[in-house]
Amino acid sequence: MESHENAMEVRKLRKAFGVLKAVDGIDFDLKRGEFLTVFGPNGAGKTTLIKILSGLTQPTSGSAKVAGFDVTEGNPKMRKEIGVISHATALYADLTPLENLMFFARMHGLAQPEDQALKVIDEVGLSQRRNDRVRTFSRGMLQRLSIARAILHDPKILFLDEPFTGLDLHASNVLKEHLKRLHDRRRTILMTTHDISCGLEMCDKVALQVQGRFAFLENIENVERDQFEAMYFDAVRDNQFIMEIGAK
Amino acid sequence: MNLYLNQIGAIIWKDFITELKTRELLSAMFIFALLVILIFIFSINLSIVKASEVGPGILWVAFLFAGTIGLNRSFMLEKENACLMGLMLVPADRTTIYFGKLISNFIFLSIMELFILPLFMIFFDIDLLAHLGPLLMVVFLGTLGFCALGTLLSSLSSNLKTREIMLPILLYPLLIPIVIGVVRMTGQLLEGIPLLDMMKWIGLTASFDIIYIGVSIMTIDHILEE
Numbered sequence: 001m002e003s004h005e006n007a008m009e010v011r012k013l014r015k016a017f018g019v020l021k022a023v024d025g026i027d028f029d030l031k032r033g034e035f036l037t038v039f040g041p042n043g044a045g046k047t048t049l050i051k052i053l054s055g056l057t058q059p060t061s062g063s064a065k066v067a068g069f070d071v072t073e074g075n076p077k078m079r080k081e082i083g084v085i086s087h088a089t090a091l092y093a094d095l096t097p098l099e100n101l102m103f104f105a106r107m108h109g110l111a112q113p114e115d116q117a118l119k120v121i122d123e124v125g126l127s128q129r130r131n132d133r134v135r136t137f138s139r140g141m142l143q144r145l146s147i148a149r150a151i152l153h154d155p156k157i158l159f160l161d162e163p164f165t166g167l168d169l170h171a172s173n174v175l176k177e178h179l180k181r182l183h184d185r186r187r188t189i190l191m192t193t194h195d196i197s198c199g200l201e202m203c204d205k206v207a208l209q210v211q212g213r214f215a216f217l218e219n220i221e222n223v224e225r226d227q228f229e230a231m232y233f234d235a236v237r238d239n240q241f242i243m244e245i246g247a248k
Numbered sequence: 249m250n251l252y253l254n255q256i257g258a259i260i261w262k263d264f265i266t267e268l269k270t271r272e273l274l275s276a277m278f279i280f281a282l283l284v285i286l287i288f289i290f291s292i293n294l295s296i297v298k299a300s301e302v303g304p305g306i307l308w309v310a311f312l313f314a315g316t317i318g319l320n321r322s323f324m325l326e327k328e329n330a331c332l333m334g335l336m337l338v339p340a341d342r343t344t345i346y347f348g349k350l351i352s353n354f355i356f357l358s359i360m361e362l363f364i365l366p367l368f369m370i371f372f373d374i375d376l377l378a379h380l381g382p383l384l385m386v387v388f389l390g391t392l393g394f395c396a397l398g399t400l401l402s403s404l405s406s407n408l409k410t411r412e413i414m415l416p417i418l419l420y421p422l423l424i425p426i427v428i429g430v431v432r433m434t435g436q437l438l439e440g441i442p443l444l445d446m447m448k449w450i451g452l453t454a455s456f457d458i459i460y461i462g463v464s465i466m467t468i469d470h471i472l473e474e
Contacts (some may be wrong), residue, residue: 056336057473074469076339083337090334092262092325094269099262106258107338109251133269149334 007157007188008083013052013062022048022213033186037199040209041236046192050159056086077151083150086161093135097121108153120148128140138172147178162193210235255340259348273321277360281314289371304434307368314417319398322353323406345466354395380436382443387452390430394462403446404471429453
């Protein structure tokens with residue numbers, strides 16, 4: 001990981017489910033410490049992209065390197081370098097936050113599972129509730145605990161799949177602060193979201209994924225917010241229209 | 249190797265903590281097995297039929313049907329909140345997930361069986377204590393084979409909408425060699441035949457146990473991914 005300038009290198013990545021092309025020829029590089037936000041209408045293939053990059057599913061063709069590892073090889077060393085937060089929490093509802101995180105710490109082979117679990121629980125502000133069952137938590141608390149699970153092993157790269165889904169304004173702001181802190185610590189982040197203001201506020205690069213392709217990919221300095229917003233809403237209304245803009 | 253065993257241990261620990269809190273799995277399996285035995289007790293006239301002849305089949309039907317409930321529940325736990333995705337993201341060999349689930353399924357099923365055996369002995373008026381050692385060995389072989397195949401197939405069927413139906417449909421036909429072996433051995437034990445005289449049945453059952461574990465190791469990676 002340290003010897004690579006790029007945290008991610010994606011070339012002509014494709015994933016098809018029968019005739020449906022969920023990811024259709026995506027190319028991009030992401031340098032270490034960069035934050036890429038991927039916008040796109042529902043069904044654009046954003047979740048599939050994250051699943052491929054995190055090694056959860058195999059691409060149909062193309063290549064992707066994450067932290068210097070080929071994602072198709074399923075190397076456990078790559079999984080040491082990444083953390084994934086999705087709208088599903090991946091937490092056991094009948095266990096407490098402490099039990100959940102101790103379990104994942106043991107699975108990661110961390111030396112002091114309990115100490116590490118307590119540390120990240122404190123970091124996401126859930127110390128008071130560390131011995132309550134996760135089943136009793138609000139959506140916002142679950143999402144914070146989900147962040148704790150993802151950063152437990154101090155990964156260099158984070159994948160966030162629509163982390164703001166279902167959060168109220170307060171929970172959304174709390175989550176945004178956590179993500180900013182993670183980005184400040186030079187973690188490479190790839191986030192998919194529908195939340196324009198959160199997504200644009202935090203990122204270094206912005207992409208618009210439509211029908212499996214990146215119709216737009218640009219550094220944030222070169223992005224006019226109003227124009228991008230208009231383009232995004234057009235994409236949501238009419239995927240074909242934005243494909244034409246991307247082609248230009 | 250230490251990390252590998254520690255990861256398996258972590259999965260077993262997590263399943264135990266969950267069961268201690270919810271008490272869903274053991275109670276459901278125990279009640280179901282008990283009901284199966286009671287239904288047979290009321291439907292069979294033991295003054296006409298020899299208990300040692302029908303008993304082994306009924307005992308294993310109870311174990312296997314109750315065990316299927318346990319297997320269904322086992323992977324459902326991992327599907328809830330996409331916990332299986334969380335497991336697949338840890339830097340562990342995927343066989344640790346299989347062995348962790350296999351061992352916890354085996355332990356839960358064995359606990360249920362230990363509670364059912366004395367009740368079976370009372371209801372059927374059979375003296376199991378005289379053959380306890382060999383009987384436990386047969387129960388061990390049968391339970392291991394059931395869990396080895398059942399854990400693999402429950403991970404496969406957990407992705408299906410019709411998982412409650414698909415698991416038994418996939419599982420029971422493939423279990424036939426093991427079921428034949430353990431039912432025959434249990435019957436012969438109850439007739440007083442020593443275990444050493446049943447080497448071909450032990451060989452058959454143990455072979456299928458090993459085959460199912462081997463096939464699971466080879467395929468679990470693909471099954472979990474898709």
